[in-house]
Amino acid sequence: MLSSKNTFSSREGYLISNPYYSIYDTNDWLWILGENKLSSEHVIGEKEVIIQRFDGANFFTLKIPDTFNKKIKEGHFFRHKKNGLYLKLYYKVARAALFFINTETLTIDIVEEYNTLNEKYIISEEYYVNDKTRLILTSKDKFYSAELQGLSLKFIDSISFETPIAEPFLAQVRTTDEFSIVKLLFEKEGCFLDKDGKITQKITKNDFIDKQGTHFFPNRIHNVFKVKESFYYYFDAYKNVFKYEKQENKFVEIPNTSANYEINKFLNFDKDYKKAFLEDVVGDYEFFKFYSFNNFETELITKVKIKNFSKKSYKEFGKDLIVLNGNRLESYSFNKSKIKTFLKGRSIRTVKNLKGSKYIVATDSEGVYIIDVKKNTEKKIQFLLDHKEIAINFSRDIYVEKDNTIIINDSHNLYTLDSDYNVIKERSTKIIGEEIIKLKDTIFTADQRGKVFKYSIKGKTYTKIANTDAIVIKEFATDGRKIFATTSDGVFEYENGTFNTYEFENEKSDNLLSITYEEEYGVLVSTKLGKIYKYDLKNKKLNLFYEDELNASIVGMVADNNNNLWLNTYAGIVSVNPSTKKVVRFTRQEGVYELEGNRFSTYKDAKGNILMGSYKGLSFFDPENLVETSIEVQPKFTSISFFDVEENRWKVHSSPSFLKNVKKITLPSLYQRFSATVSVYGEIDAKEIRYRYRLLDEENNLEWFTSFSGNEILFANLAAGAYTLQIEALSASKSKIGERLELKVVSEVVFYKRWGFMLLFIIVALGIVVYVFYQYRLKQKLFSKNEIALNEARIKSAMMLEIHHRIKNNLQIVSGLLGLQMVHSTNEELKLKLQDSQGRIESIAGIHNVLYNSDNQNSISVKNNVENIITYYKTLFPIEVTYTLNIEDVVLNMDKATPFALLLNELINNSNKHAFTKIKKPQIHVNFKKNGDKYTFEYFDNGNFTKDEEKKESMGMRIIGMMNTQLKGNMNIEEVKGFKLTLHF
Template identity: 65%
Template sequence: MKKLLFAFFVLCSMLLWCQQEPSILINKSIYSSRDGYLISNPYHSIYDSMGWLWVLGENKISNEYVFGDKEIIIQRFDGAIFFNLSLPDTFDKRIKEGHFFKHKEKGLYLKLYYTDDRAELFFIDTETLQITPVDAYNHLSKKYIISKEFQVNNETRLIITSEEKFYSAVLVGLGLRILDSIPFDRPVKNPFLEEIRNTEASTIVKLLFIKEGILLNKQGKITKKIVSTDFIDNQGHTFYPNEIHNSFAVNNEYFFYLDDYENVFKFDPKNTKFIEIPNTSESYALKKDMVFDNNFENGFLNEVVSDYSEVKFYDFNGFHPQITSKIQIKNYSKTAYNQFGKDLVVLNGNTLESYGFMNSKIKTFLRGKSIRTIKKLSENKYIVATDTEGVYTINTKDNTEEKIKFTLDNKEISMNYSRDIYVNEDHTITINDSDNLYTTDANYKVIKDKSLKIIGEEIIKIEDTIFTADQRGIISKFSINEKKYTKIPNTESVQIREFATNGTRLFATTVANGIFEYENGSFETHVFENEKAENLLSINYLQDYGILVSTKFGKIYTYDSDKKSLKLLYEDPLKASIVGMVTDNSNNLWLNTYAGIVSVNRSTQKIGRYTVKDGVYELEGNRYSTYKNPEGNIWMGSYRGLSYFNPNELSTIELNAQPQFTSISYFDTELNRWKAHSSPRFLDSIQTISLPSEYQRFSATMSVFGQIDRNDIAYKYRLSEKGNDSDWFTSYPGKEILFANLAPGEYTLQVKAVSASNEKIGNTIELRVISEKIFYKTWWFILALILLAFGTVSYLFYQYKGRQKILVKNEIALNEAKIKTSMMLEIHHRIKNNLQIVSGLLGLQMINSANEELKLKLQDSQSRIESIAGIHNLLYNSDNFETLSFKQNVNNIIKYYQILFPKKVIYTLNFDSSMLPIDKATPLSLLLNELISNSHKHAFSEEEQPEIHINFIKTDANYEFKYLDNGNFKMEGIKKESMGMKIIEMMNTQLKGDLKIDNSNGFKCTLIFS
């Protein structure tokens, strides 16, 4: 009896040890400052309606280097990348705490608590990221002390307290409206509020330490005050609860835990009574503190264990919660979730842990063991052989595993390296190891006369014949009826990988000989041009596909036994080795590969891949270990466990997710600076960005929002110039894609998300990018440059032609001028010569004349002619025929008179460098000639030291001529009759000058002309 009890205890222990774990898959990601998470002391976190996580807390950097006040920041998290958002201006108020709460779909409220001031409320537009003070709340009268928010449908409600009243209010954007109020029974100095509890029809509000409470309807109106008679226990006693712990709903009825009562209290909305329900104390401690989802179908509980806490997740089925999974977190962590029970974020210090939860439809048995072959024993019972750890039975209903004890002559024997198992009609089992082929009864006792020594591990049964193969070569066959074991001749060099049969013919993949084919005592081997023999791996006959052959590199061929050829049927995108092939009841192909389990839909050719994230314990499959039972359930073995699933339930996962841009950074010409745009409204509306020629670069980040593990995602992207497709590149979550030094042109950025099995997730997102040309490469600049060059050339040509015309005209004019100059020179020369001839004739006349008076007159005439001739001589020897230097002519006149009159006269000349026109020089020279002549004739007869002073200067527009001598010339009586004086008057008239003569002290003549 003791032995039986001991055996029963061992069996139960084994069964309990093998009990399958809950089929919840948990994926976990950890983020810290290395990943951009900058908060070291989180205050609060919340998900917005678009799937972004918002975190409020102290900046880690300020905590490390600043004592006293810490910088408070907000970070947004898309599941891979963190984005910073500036806090609103708090005007130097010291923030001590804060939290978010939701408002409808596109907004959040942020409530900040200050050390020395009342709390303030801000509205965050989660589409534009604008943060605006809610002045309607912030400017409330100071009599309003405490407020608590809660949600009713899509409205954000507030309960506000003063020392005298409850107030019911609603927040609408930046506005606040008081809906109702009711006074306390007596003033309360600190009217703190308990957690607000909601039911379908009412909201229950209670003060924390005072027996004051109210009920509100869904419109926010106060329907009544709660009193002690509203709460009735099993004994019929009424009481006023000090604390309302929790509430939950079952079948639309609401239940509450009050004070220390372990039974629940049912809320009756008609008479607003809370009545204790007997015999409902089951799981009291659990449900009292559980946090439920909105539908009360799931819940979680945070329990402090010791130096850590356990977060346990439950399916809440009425009053009987069932645990589904649990995780361990640090104590005092903050948590948030987007979809209850499907994700969880845990914040502690500078660590953010992100959890994802998913129900697995794949069961795993025999974890850690290398699986070889599976066969069904009974309805829920299977026999499974491993490589080196024996043979097991598995019960899929009870999720139990039990190792089989094989006996021979009442002694236990080991059973390893079995390649196949056959359950016979008489319930005996045929199984092999490396050296023996055994037949056992239903109790796993070896039947000796049905067992024999064999050569080789590989076996297959065709009708009454069992074929065996040694991996080193030699194929043998055993006839069950004849009990005869013989070798097949000439098979010593044929090394078998795996057998298959269509029921009559034997097929096999070999190590180096291609496909082995045997029928009626003869065999052939076939190699192929389209696949190397050494690449062939697994082989199987499937009713609707025929003979399928897989390879080491992820290809499946159909083998045509008539044409002896291979035709490609499937190629794995990951080129993973395929070690097993089977079809489901819909004739879809299921593959056991080195990269998980793969399904191929026969009609759509759509591929599904199932990996660790889907519950596959080990990705690397094992040969010989793929099996489908008559009900259509599939088993697939690996080196470390056995997967079991219903292919109808494990259909290709429809990923309810969509990739999105979470930031686009480029030089914004409107803002005139580099800008990282991360607001959802901008990202949803932007279709095209323009890059200025001096900043031809941009970057982008992406994320996938939805129920998916972002760590299993990759991003394929390419930037294609218009008209040209480029290659796809790969990026991963948390990485930024950057493009720089783009050539001018129009581009399209395409991004698609793919799963770990290379399945496309959602739609491809696109962004049009225009890289502007550098101004000197733009068509308008080139056109302007061409026009400018053409204009310049035209202008220069026009100028050249004009200058050529001018040069021709100048050359003609120059020739004409030269001719005129020559003519003028000739004229002046001839005039001078003629005048000198005349002067010479007058001189001859003077010599031949005896009349002194005539001589004097001839001499005067000669001097005048010489004066005129001197001017023409100067002009003849000058390059300028218009003006001449009067000083030169004066010197010639003086020299003439110095020769004519022997008396020595001192000449004092004062001339500037001005030139005198020819029409002025001639009359002035004649005037000077007459003055000098008169001085010599009439003024110096009695003067011992005669002097003549001549001044000629130009002042402004006038010429000033002065003539002085120190003689005693008297001009009275002869003024009008003197020929010289007449000439002086005539010359003055010709010069249009102002002539003044003064002889009070010598002779002085002043002439001013223009």
């Protein structure tokens, strides 16, 4: 039974437009490999390939590992034992590469032992034996058996072909508990492997015997399955199955086993061989069919119509299905329901048992049917009056008499039918009204516009009950002595020709809906707002008995053989145990086809089976078997996002290892916000779940908030303190599912509000005041001792020192502001540009720092300046570069020192960024010497610098050219075994 279907696209975060493959890991996450819709939407040519993980409601994107500019054409996953997947990527012009994914930590590593295999290995195919991941590889002359263990590849065995084969493509490996069969796709070569991966023998035609005793070599092995401890196969075009005879080690055709071969031959089985699926292509679509399998017999469980060429996967065979087609992910859930549905799509009004498993069912406007709940059949009744077919619709009740005649009505007639559904004219009559009820020999009818009538079956008289013109009956009930009814004026009560109506203070008459009599409970009255009252016959009062938590209208009530009350509501079928107060709601998840019930259509037969009608079908179930399904599900965090201080960035934590172990998160004072996503795992549709959550602190308990599946839970601008996030999952009936989730959240105090900071601030302020006062007193004493004014040269020197100092400080402030901007920016391109600018500013600031700390404020030491720049870049880049300096002890004046520093800054920056990506031991050489009144500067590195003539000249090279112009120099650049620049100025 299909219990639910959900569709996801880019609106819900599914970003893949061309899926390659999908698979579930052992944590119940779906992994999808394919082309990124955002990169291919408006682009012709190369597409970005990404991985997405899906928790049933939310999507999380992972980048694929570095492919070193190799173009991917396809790829797929295959499983490892617990907590691992393998990713195999196929390139356009290179050999396939294999990667291992740790599904707990989300790390992806290269399987070097596979990727560096000798080129003689051409094809590989994975298969599984228990929890082992095995590989079959081929070269031009051999089969090879191997096993994957994490990042290692272990060869087990090999066997030669009869003759070399240029393209040894592999067919699908067929595996059993005891052995596996491997063969080439287009050649008569194959072998058997035992469960340890050892090759036991080659396949020969002597291993296969048809019913005529002819030996043959199979071209195609369709499938393998198990029946009564024996394994069976379908080969080639044979219709009969072949049994594997273990003693003889032969495959022998079994005569007279061709029944159902059209289905069985193409089935894909689960590991227990009790269920299977089949893909049946019809035009542009295919039917994905699930079967149960027992002793060669198949029974169709359900089928799903999907587009051709869709990618499919499932978590648990027969319970779910994922279909991927373009930017569309469809999630199907299946449940084995104990509720049968008949007459789907038809509005049901009344039902009665005929004999055994047969029931007569009346619909609103589509006639009357006979259903057989055992044979699962439905047949419309053909009613005949004077040998002419008539239509009977809008029946409100049906009565099966002892003589096997049937009394049924429509809006204007009361019919008596014989066993062949012919109208017995002399026992039929015209009536007014649709509502009917039978009490002994009398049938009461009521018109929806008012008036109540009674018809004597024996006397064949039809009369109006006096003074009932204003009585508008909604529904009748009887205890065998009195007639009761819900009306627009209250409860109607009739006995022996007299009646009364009663209104109530605690419920409006207009809200009254259904009414029934149960021996255990008496007269029960339901309302539009989901309440049930017991009607007190003595005091003429309504006493509240039950209130539906969803306030759903209750249109029918019946007690089972254990006196549990079953309710037909507008929100599914509800079971109420009055003694234990236990309430269970059954919805689509449990097999209820239509949630909105229909009046007059609730019925219990003599065996205790219950039937309940709706606007779109009739539900049939045995309440003894329909117990609350024990579904083991548990909500879990699927992501927690907050600012990670260690990595200095906002980070989405979605790895299972983090989520399983995290108990507390700490929010830094400048980023006091966090978010989380939650999903459920188990036999339940994640989209059907809603969540309630709240954030508790030490003083206050916030009220519960509601969130729907797929929505993010977000808290921002939290005050400093300790909090507890609580999350509960709720079913469609608001029942709690699984255990409550809790997460401790600590929001740190803003640094300037801490007592320690405030005390330090006061101490520093006092220190500054004392220091200023001390300096003032000192200067006063010096001034008094030195009455000679400072000469003009010293004043100028002091001013120059102050200028250099202030310039250096201002430049460092600008550098610091750029650094802050980098921290808060999420634009990687902007960060790189800000970093470049920061380096240039640091170079200029370094010159002023050297001038400030020297005795000569007009010139600068080249050696000191170069060493300062190199020290800065050693801290900026993590690359371990060896610097070789050959610099004469010369000085440059300010108009040459500044452009020279900027030029050197750009050279070192470019080398670190672009030259050393594939260099194991990067080196930079700097030479500087003076030749008379000229200078020679040489710079070279051993990097892999390449100049792309088509690309626009970079900012760094433009700055180098500008500085050369400012220096009025002669510059030459060489690109032999690295990069070399020579400058004469």
